[in-house]
Amino acid sequence: MAISYKDAGVDLESYEEAMARLPALMKRTQTPRVLPLVGGFAGLFGLNGDGKKYRDPVLVSGTDGVGTKIKVAMLAGRYDTIGIDLVGMCVNDCLCLGAEPLFFLDYVALGQDNPDLTTALVKGVSDGCVDAKAALIGGETAIMPDLYAPGDFDMAGFCVGVVERDKILDGKAIRAGDVLVGIESSGFHSNGYSLVRKAVFGAAGLKVTDHVPELNATVGEVLLTPTRIYAQVVQQLLNDERTAPGVTGLAHITGGGLADNTGRVIPAGLQAAIFRSRWTPPAMFSWLQGLGDIAREEMYQVFNMGIGMVVCTRPEHVSAVQAIVSDCGMKSHLVGEVRPGTEPAVYVD
Incomplete structure (x- = not known):
């Protein structure tokens, strides 16, 4: 046939x-x-x-x-x-x-x-x-x-x-004393979803249509929030005379969290010190952590914890960097600093 x-x-x-x-x-x-x-x-x-x-x-x-x-x-x-x-x-x-x-x-x-x-x-x-x-x-x-x-x-x-x-931003210009400005993420972005699904649909037994009161959204709406694209704000930072001379590095925060990804751009002999007390992760992260009883260090290892892009800049340019971020409709936090050290990046509580 x-x-x-x-x-x-x-x-x-x-x-x-x-x-x-x-x-x-x-x-x-x-x-x-x-x-x-x-x-x-x-x-x-x-x-x-x-x-x-x-x-x-x-x-x-x-x-x-x-x-x-x-x-x-x-x-x-x-x-x-x-x-x-x-x-x-x-x-x-x-x-x-x-x-x-x-x-x-x-x-x-x-x-x-x-x-x-x-x-x-x-x-x-x-x-x-x-x-x-x-x-x-x-x-x-x-x-x-x-x-x-x-x-x-x-x-x-x-x-x-x-x-x-x-x-080219290859990290070579980064030096001790530079400030790490973290630009907020829109949520989980597109990392760690095997763990997300295990906690939400496995451990908690939720459905995508279930309403999450503390987040005022359904499970599906929370989990499908699109990744924030930082093209506009980064291009402004790199082209504005107030900030361009001071930007020494950029890190996209994906799987591995802030420490691993920021550490990728830090030169040998220096260290990114990330102070977790300087920002509060959005409520969706504590919601997820509670659903799966996920350890704190695991959360910071897998997820961006509310910071999607880190700008490494000279101290004298910090105010201008934060002003441009705000003008682009985003929020930022001074999440850390560059200092001498042997590990590329560490969390400081």
């Missing part, structure tokens, strides 16, 4: 329907440096243009996924926000080198054709790219039955940015 691609689990008509919805989501992210290319196999981006002209440009790239936060989206049946997480996890990493985000590509793998699901996922990516001012210039949607169960999917993203060679 003759068989078709559809018999094998891939419906080309549904696939084409999904693909027809995506160009509009890409177009809204386009910047003047995106070069038009009809029917191409890749995307084109002009490095110079739109008022930009680099002297000695270095490309910066980063890739990441969303992790098991995807399982929460499946439980909630909401798919239009985790694309923001995808962009945030990639873009925020590139920012730490001092880069301007240029463009983004995504990869979505599904177990079966689903135009509505594909559109929702890419809409989130598009929203994130608009926030990051990075053009979504291409991507790939793969239908892989038998590898993914019906309804299952995964996502990955790829960001490319650029920085002048002499402005």
